[in-house]
Amino acid sequence: MAEFPSEPFLEIAARLSGRQKNASRSGSRSYWHMLNLMQMSDNGALEALEIEAVERACPYEDVIPALAELKSMDISLFIASSLSNAAIECFLARNGLREYFSSVWSRDNAKGIKAVPLQSALDGACLEAPQAMFLTDTAEGLKVAESVGVNPILMMNDPDESRRLAMHNPAGGIVSLHELPDFIRVVRAKNLRPR
Amino acid sequence: MKQISIYRPNTVEEAIQILSQHGTEAGVYAGGTDLLVRLKNRLTQAPSYLVDIKTIDNLRYIKEDAQGNVQIGAATKLAEIAESDLLKKRYPMLVQAINMISSPELRNASTIGGDLLQEVWCQYLRGGYSCWRNGGYLCYGAIGDNSYYHSAMGGRLCYAVYPGDAAVALIPFDAYVKLATPAGAKELTVEQLVPGDLLVDGRIQSHVVRFNEILTEVILPPPKPNLRASFEKLRPRGVWDFAMASLALSLQVRDNTIENARAVFGGIAGRPLRERTVETFLNGKKLSVDLGDQAVSIALANAAPLKYNATKIDMAKGLLASGLAKLNANN
Numbered sequence: 308m309a310e311f312p313s314e315p316f317l318e319i320a321a322r323l324s325g326r327q328k329n330a331s332r333s334g335s336r337s338y339w340h341m342l343n344l345m346q347m348s349d350n351g352a353l354e355a356l357e358i359e360a361v362e363r364a365c366p367y368e369d370v371i372p373a374l375a376e377l378k379s380m381d382i383s384l385f386i387a388s389s390l391s392n393a394a395i396e397c398f399l400a401r402n403g404l405r406e407y408f409s410s411v412w413s414r415d416n417a418k419g420i421k422a423v424p425l426q427s428a429l430d431g432a433c434l435e436a437p438q439a440m441f442l443t444d445t446a447e448g449l450k451v452a453e454s455v456g457v458n459p460i461l462m463m464n465d466p467d468e469s470r471r472l473a474m475h476n477p478a479g480g481i482v483s484l485h486e487l488p489d490f491i492r493v494v495r496a497k498n499l500r501p502r
Numbered sequence: 503m504k505q506i507s508i509y510r511p512n513t514v515e516e517a518i519q520i521l522s523q524h525g526t527e528a529g530v531y532a533g534g535t536d537l538l539v540r541l542k543n544r545l546t547q548a549p550s551y552l553v554d555i556k557t558i559d560n561l562r563y564i565k566e567d568a569q570g571n572v573q574i575g576a577a578t579k580l581a582e583i584a585e586s587d588l589l590k591k592r593y594p595m596l597v598q599a600i601n602m603i604s605s606p607e608l609r610n611a612s613t614i615g616g617d618l619l620q621e622v623w624c625q626y627l628r629g630g631y632s633c634w635r636n637g638g639y640l641c642y643g644a645i646g647d648n649s650y651y652h653s654a655m656g657g658r659l660c661y662a663v664y665p666g667d668a669a670v671a672l673i674p675f676d677a678y679v680k681l682a683t684p685a686g687a688k689e690l691t692v693e694q695l696v697p698g699d700l701l702v703d704g705r706i707q708s709h710v711v712r713f714n715e716i717l718t719e720v721i722l723p724p725p726k727p728n729l730r731a732s733f734e735k736l737r738p739r740g741v742w743d744f745a746m747a748s749l750a751l752s753l754q755v756r757d758n759t760i761e762n763a764r765a766v767f768g769g770i771a772g773r774p775l776r777e778r779t780v781e782t783f784l785n786g787k788k789l790s791v792d793l794g795d796q797a798v799s800i801a802l803a804n805a806a807p808l809k810y811n812a813t814k815i816d817m818a819k820g821l822l823a824s825g826l827a828k829l830n831a832n833n
Binding site: 460461463466467469470473477478479480481482486489490492493494496497499 | 634638639640641642644645646657658659661701703704706808809
């Protein structure tokens with residue numbers, strides 16, 4: 308939903324691993340790198356850096372119109388994230404996005420990261436995994452979605468990276484969040500198509 | 503190729519009945535230069551039941567009515583349009599555009615209706631990729647090689663460009679079409695006919711024609727007085743290729759002042775792109791050698807090229823400059 312800076316996540320990763328930062332300009336990839344390290348560590352006291360990243364994140368311009376349209380279509384939206392609850396709530400509040408989400412599953416209330424918040428979101432909404440879509444722009448995200456059984460939808464932000472990720476056979480892909488309402492309309496229409 | 507059945511109805515009404523019976527599994531078959539290729543390409547959306555309208559004998563004509571409109575039956579071959587003395591005299595720009603479609607052999611088979619309603623020619627779709635128009639949920643053109651046949655003006659799930667030339671050339675003449683539907687005939691402007699990627703009967707397509715409707719006629723109103731028009735097309739190969747960019751430009755000129763301008767770009771967007779900003783700018787201006795530069799500076803401000811096709815916008819702007827220069831030279 309937003310362009311996140313990579314530095315705070317890399318800083319967290321460096322602290323967790325005790326090694327020099329592995330420079331990546333991609334906030335998403337840095338984030339997943341950090342999660343991999345978090346899984347191997349008990350160190351959870353890095354929330355301040357997460358909040359710093361969230362405070363510096365710039366939502367894409369198509370986010371609010373797309374969320375508003377989805378809401379008008381009676382689509383339920385959930386956040387499932389490995390961020391802390393404080394970081395997510397800070398992001399939503401700063402950008403006026405809270406009203407669009409039915410519930411938020413963070414690593415705090417889900418008590419885990421990666422697939423755990425996603426599974427909690429499904430359980431909380433009484434949804435079967437194949438009924439849900441999970442938007443992601445990393446290979447790690449695609450794997451997490453597959454591990455839970457939800458439909459991984461590729462956010463094709465960068466064409467070259469997306470071409471590589473398309474090899475992982477995502478269930479679908481969109482270039483911009485403004486396409487998500489149409490995506491859902493197509494899925495719905497294909498199911499109702501006259502034969 | 504999948505198993506197909508062919509119906510040969512004798513009337514439009516009978517054809518509509520068959521189309522209605524089979525839903526989206528049926529499709530209209532006329533020239534076949536798009537439909538049969540879609541079948542050979544094994545596209546998911548290609549029909550299994552072909553309704554051959556060539557056997558309907560009142561769909562192939564070029565004639566003038568009492569009001570001076572020229573009516574073209576939807577099953578009229580492109581070659582017949584290119585050779586029509588009436589059209590050459592009344593709408594030379596349209597004939598020029600038709601002559602730039604594909605090759606002489608294909609113009610002998612293709613129909614005007616088929617050209618208007620053809621499927622996009624994205625290499626990923628035609629290559630069998632599981633994209634939005636082929637049963638999938640991803641546009642490979644948006645992330646792959648989009649240098650030739652993909653939109654430089656944004657997209658909506660599918661980023662392929664609308665490939666037809668006839669629609670681009672018909673819009674400046676305010677042409678409209680007749681559709682036969684189960685509820686009776688209806689009329690649409692060509693601009694309304696091909697509004698770009700949209701969901702119709704659960705399918706993404708460039709036009710609004712539903713599964714049980716048939717395009718029956720194209721109607722050209724009498725040309726406006728003092729009209730100058732040009733059509734230009736840039737393509738990877740000199741013949742037999744689709745536009746990387748094209749422009750149909752018409753100017754109604756009196757005393758060297760433009761009274762009514764139409765600028766319609768092809769090959770750069772998911773639909774024939776009428777550039778109203780340029781039209782508004784040109785209206786009321788004196789034709790001059792400087793006009794091209796000024797028009798180019800404001801044209802296509804909403805361009806949103808993909809990674810490899812920004813050059814299409816340069817091409818389109820170049821066509822605008824050369825089109826205006828050509829029509830100015832006609833003074």
